[in-house]
Amino acid sequence: MRASSVFGLAGGTLALGLILGSAAYAQSPAPPDPWPSLVGDLFHDRPIQSGDGLITLDAPYRAEDAALVPMTLGFALPAGDARQMKKITLVIDQNPAPMAASFEIGANSGVTSIATRLRVNDYTNVHEVAELSDGNLYAVQKYVKAAGGCSAPAGKNLDEATAHLGEMRLREIAARPDTAGTPALREAQLMIRHPNNSGLQMDQVSHLYIPARYIDSLKVFQGDDLIFAMEGGISISEDPNFRFTYKPNGAKMMRVEARDSGGKQFKSEWPIGGEM
């Protein structure tokens, strides 16, 4: 509950800030850096060290489509480091809801990367913050230029996303030549049909705000072992999509439990590890 209220409140408060702030924006082309206050709000002002060498964030310098910006979170502890990766948080500093997602990494899941797609509203820094099992925080950042022209972070085909709400697919990605060196890892992609609606828009006819509806909780298991769990907000793109590497534990099934902010539950499972 606590976490989902963080996503919700951040969305509401900052949306208001965005609207109120648009007049001020005209005079000041460079908006103030929100990161220091985000560190306070999201990480309770705990010290954050440089994550160079521990974690990577792959994001395009220019967002091509404001509604679909691919980002890959990479995290692999160097050999000999006995700590475990506990939690990875993705923050899009200038978005109406900056806290895009936080991923709890399953113990011994061997997850080394998660790729997903984000909405990016403005020119912004993006931060990836890792919390290790010893409680230390590490961050890396990337700057992403907003998409130009008529691109918008809203959905493109709202009827389609809504008509198939909650439909899920899992795809196992065959090992490719560049990952052949680590055959112990597998790669999979999870797709969920959901508008992940931001709810920040006012309906032109009723003048009421459309309620937000988005996937706020997601858990992925192999057998009974957690691979990762996500708490997410409206910065995750329509039809949330996660591609991740993990260490197989021999389980024959992968299982997903998701829930949206309207309280609707979505569950599915698939056989894994067969011939690809």
Added chain:
Amino acid sequence: MNVLLYLARTLFWFAMLSFAASAKEAEQSFPIKEIAPGIFAHEGAIALTSQANEGAIANIGFIVGDDAVAVIDTGGSVREGREFAAAIRRVTNKPIRYVINTHVHPDHLFGNAAFDSPDVTFVGHANLPRALAARGAFYLSSFRRMLGDELIQEVRIIPPTLTVADETTLDLGNRQLVLKAWPPAHTDCDLTVLDNKTGTLFSGDLVFLHHVPIVDGSVLGFLRLADALAAIPARQVVPGHGPLAADWPQALEAERTYLAGLVKDLRGMIKAGEGLGTAAKEAGQSERAKWQLFDDYNPRNATAGFAELEWE
């Protein structure tokens, strides 16, 4: 006396000359072309929206009937909309009864406020009010950077009060316009206008010429729509972007080839397990030399298309 007369005459002629010059300048600064009897259009620049071009990058037009005028898209700023309205007034004094918006994009409807009056009915696709609700506030904020404070501050989002779910006919007096709402293609609120009398089609951004097509609805929908569009009994088309006017349905061919190539590339990449970032860089590149603004929009089309085709 003679000196005064001379001065007065000089002033008179100077005034007349500058009046003529400014009228000519106004015409040239916002040229319109009569592409069929009673049908006029302004050709937008093939460019990205900027303060310098006042957002005048889309083709916009108007159709004059015996009783009234219908405006088809209003341009990318209220300033462009006003220049367009003045150009209309140089042609006809008949009342503007309808302003038809072909879809949600700012370069086509940020000029709406220049036409706002109790006598004018704004017309759009049944999905246009929803699309404006979802995107309007964002566009006002994001286009500030491109248009500048002065141009953006007078823009107002004006949703249609007459919406088209399938097909509607508007009568301008001895002139019927057939408005057709399409399933998701360029956007999820594309509307075309056909003038039966002259066989002139205003396609909005369902047709791009020279300017690389933009996919902001459904790449498959866009590709599949080409056949249905080709069946429209038109003689010529005013594309959303590109030269006025083009032969119909030949004008669809270049766009169809582009979209088909993009879909083929994306399907191959999805099958091969490539990621979205790779697709954005590589898909559709074989068409690069054929289109303007290719690097501005093709990666975006590839991105959106990839996410859509993954669900096939």
